[in-house]
Amino acid sequence: MQPDPFKRLEARTLVVRQSNIDTDQIIPARFLTTTTREGLGKSAFYDWRYTGDDQPKNASPFPVAGAGERQVLVAGPNFGCGSSREHAPWALLDYGFRAVVSSDIADIFKSNALKNGLLPVEVDAETHAALLERPGVAIAIDLEECTLTTEDGIAASFTVEPFARRCLLDGVDPLGHILAHDAQIAEYEAAA
Amino acid sequence: MARSLFDKLWDAHVVVPESEDSPAILFIDLHLVHEVTSPQAFAVLEERGLSVRRPDLTQATLDHSTPTLPAGADGRLPYATEAAEKQVHQLESNCAKYGIDLLGLDDARRGIVHVIGPEMGLTQPGKTIVCGDSHTSTHGAFGALAFGIGTTEVGHVLATQCVLQRKPKSMRITFEGALSPGVGAKDMALAMIAQIGADGGQGYAVEFAGEAVQALSMEGRMTLCNMAIEAGARVGMVAPDETTFAYLEGRERAPQGEDWEAAVARWRELPSDPDASFDTEVTVDASAIRPMITYGVSPDAAAPVTGNAPAPANDSEREAAEYMRFVAERPFAEAKVDRVFIGSCTNSRLSDLREAAEVMRGRTVAEGVTALIVPGSEAIRQQAEAEGLDAVFTRAGAEWRLPGCSMCIAMNGDQGQPGELVVSTSNRNFVGRQGKGVRTVLAGPATAAACAIAGHIADPSEYMSTEARDAA
Numbered sequence: 001m002q003p004d005p006f007k008r009l010e011a012r013t014l015v016v017r018q019s020n021i022d023t024d025q026i027i028p029a030r031f032l033t034t035t036t037r038e039g040l041g042k043s044a045f046y047d048w049r050y051t052g053d054d055q056p057k058n059a060s061p062f063p064v065a066g067a068g069e070r071q072v073l074v075a076g077p078n079f080g081c082g083s084s085r086e087h088a089p090w091a092l093l094d095y096g097f098r099a100v101v102s103s104d105i106a107d108i109f110k111s112n113a114l115k116n117g118l119l120p121v122e123v124d125a126e127t128h129a130a131l132l133e134r135p136g137v138a139i140a141i142d143l144e145e146c147t148l149t150t151e152d153g154i155a156a157s158f159t160v161e162p163f164a165r166r167c168l169l170d171g172v173d174p175l176g177h178i179l180a181h182d183a184q185i186a187e188y189e190a191a192a
Numbered sequence: 193m194a195r196s197l198f199d200k201l202w203d204a205h206v207v208v209p210e211s212e213d214s215p216a217i218l219f220i221d222l223h224l225v226h227e228v229t230s231p232q233a234f235a236v237l238e239e240r241g242l243s244v245r246r247p248d249l250t251q252a253t254l255d256h257s258t259p260t261l262p263a264g265a266d267g268r269l270p271y272a273t274e275a276a277e278k279q280v281h282q283l284e285s286n287c288a289k290y291g292i293d294l295l296g297l298d299d300a301r302r303g304i305v306h307v308i309g310p311e312m313g314l315t316q317p318g319k320t321i322v323c324g325d326s327h328t329s330t331h332g333a334f335g336a337l338a339f340g341i342g343t344t345e346v347g348h349v350l351a352t353q354c355v356l357q358r359k360p361k362s363m364r365i366t367f368e369g370a371l372s373p374g375v376g377a378k379d380m381a382l383a384m385i386a387q388i389g390a391d392g393g394q395g396y397a398v399e400f401a402g403e404a405v406q407a408l409s410m411e412g413r414m415t416l417c418n419m420a421i422e423a424g425a426r427v428g429m430v431a432p433d434e435t436t437f438a439y440l441e442g443r444e445r446a447p448q449g450e451d452w453e454a455a456v457a458r459w460r461e462l463p464s465d466p467d468a469s470f471d472t473e474v475t476v477d478a479s480a481i482r483p484m485i486t487y488g489v490s491p492d493a494a495a496p497v498t499g500n501a502p503a504p505a506n507d508s509e510r511e512a513a514e515y516m517r518f519v520a521e522r523p524f525a526e527a528k529v530d531r532v533f534i535g536s537c538t539n540s541r542l543s544d545l546r547e548a549a550e551v552m553r554g555r556t557v558a559e560g561v562t563a564l565i566v567p568g569s570e571a572i573r574q575q576a577e578a579e580g581l582d583a584v585f586t587r588a589g590a591e592w593r594l595p596g597c598s599m600c601i602a603m604n605g606d607q608g609q610p611g612e613l614v615v616s617t618s619n620r621n622f623v624g625r626q627g628k629g630v631r632t633v634l635a636g637p638a639t640a641a642a643c644a645i646a647g648h649i650a651d652p653s654e655y656m657s658t659e660a661r662d663a664a
Binding site for chain 1: 208212213214229231232235236240257272276282341342347352354426511610622628
């Protein structure tokens with residue numbers, strides 16, 4: 001299943017300042033008994049959005065209806081730490097996010113996000129601090145140029161692992177890429 | 193050129209080297225599979241008409257969604273939800289369809305994925321090992337290159353036996369000096385994470401070295417490598433040595449006879465060359481480590497159990513402190529404990545259970561405290577019962593359960609109640625990890641057992657015999 005191509009995103013930000021937002025926050029483990037990847041948006045940040053008896057929380061930073069135009073999640077450092085559950089980017093995408101911006105994003109989450117068309121953007125500390133102060137700001141993220149700009153003048157560049165970037169821009173299929181090296185894999189196996 | 197253990201493991205598994213454009217294609221020697229992170233990967237095989245390339249290098253088990261209570265009078269297992277039961281059946285049918293060996297619910301070898309791999313002798317030095325589970329770093333204890341992957345990558349490995357990876361940077365964490373009596377591998381892990389931070393290992397493959405690491409049993413090394421991911425490192429590893437070989441010799445899936453001798457000779461070549469270089473070096477003073485607990489909602493918020501709760505220094509810490517309800521500058525020991533969980537891929541092995549039993553023997557779990565002891569595998573359960581450990585626990589008033597992940601991830605129905613303080617030998621103290629509103633304190637088995645007996649946060653040394661402290 002190939003994600004939609006990602007070239008340029010123009011949206012607004014939703015800010016959660018906390019550090020170390022782990023994948024149990026993004027989608028609690030009790031929702032992991034699913035055997036499909038669809039429809040997980042309703043479980044995204046569930047315990048931040050709903051009370052113990054499933055009533056919407058008034059003070060939640062996450063609208064009940066979904067991300068709407070706030071398709072860019074700006075979060076504190078070490079976002080996505082913890083478990084390897086790919087349900088985390090599945091849930092964020094289904095909720096309506098297309099990119100996550102932080103000063104650092106946990107390795108496995110980053111890898112999982114890229115494979116699903118949720119762009120993880122790691123920016124310098126100064127840009128990060130400025131974005132945390134501007135919830136709702138209009139933002140443009142350009143994957144071709146690897147730049148991030150806001151309506152009020154923040155401009156930063158970022159890097160994305162080149163292969164993952166190509167997969168997102170051009171729709172390259174990573175599994176197809178490995179399968180195309182079948183002969184080398186067979187050779188490796190024969191030598192082992 | 194001098195190479196590290198990590199360099200040697202990496203080099204030996206490169207099918208196609210990495211270039212500026214593309215990551216390396218890395219061959220995987222062992223793929224471990226469980227019910228939670230695999231269904232969508234098998235679905236991709238189905239969609240694309242692919243088969244499993246190497247079922248012989250794939251081992252499946254059931255652990256996350258499985259009940260730890262036996263079947264009821266109606267013969268039915270008490271699954272938390274229908275979805276959980278369906279997920280278990282889904283793995284059964286996927287394994288049957290693709291010819292993968294599954295340790296089913298009635299298999300005497302079934303257990304937590306990171307417990308059974310080593311136990312069966314599947315986990316070996318020199319292997320690359322992956323699983324759709326972040327605690328796959330556990331297997332690095334054997335001098336293997338082991339790391340957690342996402343479900344998309346599980347699909348890649350099923351179809352091709354390979355993953356796409358950029359080589360991470362390398363870090364060596366050297367524990368200098370010897371541990372004090374009564375201090376164990378979990379305390380080392382928590383002290384290390386407190387020192388470098390929950391993202392201190394991000395982007396690195398970590399080798400744990402030094403006198404205190406060499407002195408650890410395989411179980412202890414597994415606990416330490418298991419927690420590497422809690423410092424942000426996908427990979428944790430320890431160089432194989434006589435302790436490693438002694439653990440593996442004679443195990444079901446370990447090499448036998450002449451093959452064994454040849455394998456050991458190969459494995460002896462794996463440790464880092466004396467002048468190997470690392471991108472980052474960290475030292476931890478092992479002699480200064482005390483029994484540790486966590487007091488926040490990230491594993492790096494860890495401190496000696498005998499100390500006081502620190503005052504929060506920023507917004508995140510203030511929020512964590514409000515959630516955990518430890519009183520700043522007051523002793524941890526003043527905090528009342530509601531529930532204790534001893535188990536998980538971090539601390540559910542026989543040595544962990546012996547350590548907990550040593551503290552609980554002849555004592556009683558404090559009134560109002562629920563204690564749950566969940567062995568990591570069927571094999572451990574049987575060994576523990578043969579030694580009478582189950583009786584020690586049940587006489588103390590603790591519950592002795594069937595193997596599984598249980599309260600570590602709390603998706604099988606085993607969980608705490610809102611507001612409860614749970615002392616847990618697992619690996620994550622995240623908000624709500626062990627049930628909505630549950631306040632989790634991470635600790636080693638002796639500390640967790642001491643807390644169960646005391647009914648509040650407690651120093652295990654007050655409950656351990658001198659011999660037991662020396663052995664821990």
